[in-house]
Amino acid sequence: MAFDVAEWLNLAIRWLHLTTGIAWIGSSFYFVWLDNHLIKPAEGEASGELWSVHGGGFYHNQKYQVAPSQMPDQLHWFKYEAYFTWISGFSLLVLVYYVGAQSFLIDPAKADLSPGVAIAIGLGAIAVGWLVYELLCRSMAQAGNLVIGLFWFVFLLWSAWTLDALFSSRAAYLHIGAMIGTVMVANVFVVIIPNQRKVVADLIAGRTPDPALGAQAKQRSLHNNYMTLPVLFIMISPHYPMTYGADRPWLVLALLGLTGIAVRHIFNLRGRGRPFGGAIAVSVVLGLASAAYVTLEKRQASAPAASSGPATFAEAQAIIASRCAACHNVPNPPKGVKLDSYDHIRAASGRIKAMAVDTRVMPLGNATGMTRAERDRLGAWIGAGTRK
Numbered sequence: 592m593a594f595d596v597a598e599w600l601n602l603a604i605r606w607l608h609l610t611t612g613i614a615w616i617g618s619s620f621y622f623v624w625l626d627n628h629l630i631k632p633a634e635g636e637a638s639g640e641l642w643s644v645h646g647g648g649f650y651h652n653q654k655y656q657v658a659p660s661q662m663p664d665q666l667h668w669f670k671y672e673a674y675f676t677w678i679s680g681f682s683l684l685v686l687v688y689y690v691g692a693q694s695f696l697i698d699p700a701k702a703d704l705s706p707g708v709a710i711a712i713g714l715g716a717i718a719v720g721w722l723v724y725e726l727l728c729r730s731m732a733q734a735g736n737l738v739i740g741l742f743w744f745v746f747l748l749w750s751a752w753t754l755d756a757l758f759s760s761r762a763a764y765l766h767i768g769a770m771i772g773t774v775m776v777a778n779v780f781v782v783i784i785p786n787q788r789k790v791v792a793d794l795i796a797g798r799t800p801d802p803a804l805g806a807q808a809k810q811r812s813l814h815n816n817y818m819t820l821p822v823l824f825i826m827i828s829p830h831y832p833m834t835y836g837a838d839r840p841w842l843v844l845a846l847l848g849l850t851g852i853a854v855r856h857i858f859n860l861r862g863r864g865r866p867f868g869g870a871i872a873v874s875v876v877l878g879l880a881s882a883a884y885v886t887l888e889k890r891q892a893s894a895p896a897a898s899s900g901p902a903t904f905a906e907a908q909a910i911i912a913s914r915c916a917a918c919h920n921v922p923n924p925p926k927g928v929k930l931d932s933y934d935h936i937r938a939a940s941g942r943i944k945a946m947a948v949d950t951r952v953m954p955l956g957n958a959t960g961m962t963r964a965e966r967d968r969l970g971a972w973i974g975a976g977t978r979k
Contacts, residue, residue: 601686608679612826615672616819622669623816627862629654636660657802662794670784677776684769688713688762694955698759712757713766716750720770721777728811736813747771747848751841760835761828761952764844768825771818778811816859820851836950837885846881850874902972904933904979910969911936914954914961915947933979940973948973 629639629652638656642649688696692706696713704712723746727739747767754763786804793800824847828834837843853874860867911919911930919930928942929935936943946953947961948970954961 597686597690601683604679604682604686608676608683611672611675611679615676616823618669618672619812619815619819623812623859624862625652626654627859657805658790658794658800662791666791668784668787670779673776673779677772680769680772684713684765688765694958696758696762698762698957700957701755701759702757704757709758712754713762713769716754716766717769717773720747720750721773724774725777725781728814732810736810740814740817744845744849748841748845751844755841759952759955760837760840761832764825764828764835764840767844768822768828771822771825775815775818775822778815782811783808817852817855820855821848824848824851832946832950832952833885834881836946836952838888843881843885846877846884850877850881853877902968902975904936904972904977907969907972908933908936910961910965911943914959914965917959918954937977940977944970944973 625641626639628641630641631638632640632653635653636655636659637653639654641652643652644650689706689710692709696709697704697706724743727742727746731739731742747770750770751763751767754766757763758766786808789804790800825844828844834840834843834847853870857867857870857874860870915930918925919928924930926942928939930939930943948966951957951966
């Protein structure tokens with residue numbers, strides 16, 4: 592049995608991405624929760640404190656809004672979780688979507704792009720995304736986080752629409768995730784950590800730290816907090832083709848992204864002891880709107896069309912043999928889905944309908960040229976009960 596280097600490398604990097612992502616998001620969520628639960632201490636120079644119990648012990652956390660009067664002997668930094676999450680995520684993007692550009696990145700039905708041009712567009716989108724976000728933060732600092740967030744959301748929505756017109760929808764989703772993830776780690780690398788280093792240097796030199804440094808770092812940390820759940824959705828979206836397989840996947844992405852933001856806002860309001868019923872209502876409406884849109888869209892797409900009679904297994908088998916067999920009738924087919932017999936095809940009929948009929952994301956890049964009429968005939972045979 593041959594050793595599949597690419598698959599094992601994919602697994603290793605994906606595992607690293609998941610592990611470091613959990614560490615980064617976990618620490619981020621914890622510190623936001625901690626900030627929201629601090630109370631004014633009875634004495635001392637700290638601006639807030641919190642007592643908590645965990646793992647059989649008690650913890651006493653104190654926060655200094657700018658900095659303590661003296662530099663502590665030991666200081667723990669939280670940065671490598673963010674850096675390695677981005678490094679592993681970008682490595683996966685390269686391994687899956689750039690090395691496999693012909694299969695996963697390019698959709699010839701949308702745009703006739705060479706792998707080099709498509710990769711350049713993807714990298715350019717990531718870079719431009721960070722530049723636009725940085726410009727918004729620097730030029731609209733006085734306008735407030737809500738205004739910055741609205742402009743950033745509109746830019747991301749336009750980017751999703753544009754990339755979906757050029758790439759496969761799945762690749763467009765992942766590039767929006769890469770744009771957001773790059774902004775989040777750049778906030779850590781370019782603003783949060785450098786500002787904290789300046790504060791530390793001021794303490795060591797006996798100078799009074801600039802409060803604006805902490806305020807700017809806190810703003811970027813808050814932005815990261817609200818972008819986290821949309822990024823997590825994009826990370827898992829390849830497993831749910833009904834999202835990126837919709838006729839307007841950028842709209843589904845926008846609705847579910849807003850749902851994630853609303854859910855994050857619920858936790859933030861709850862942590863501050865403020866009413867959060869309205870945020871719950873908004874998140875439920877957005878989630879239901881996403882599901883309703885996809886469902887109605889698919890119902891319209893599956894409406895009965897003119898046909899040449901009942902679809903038969905022989906007809907479905909011929910379509911599968913010409914359009915799917917090259918990948919699935921091999922010793923180790925993708926996802927273990929074999930399509931070499933009636934029993935195997937019938938067992939996989941649900942997947943076939945989801946991937947080839949409803950969302951039309953398979954074959955990858957439609958490399959074998961499956962037509963809409965062939966997809967409709969496959970759907971008709973499956974809908975009729977997959978009879979032999």
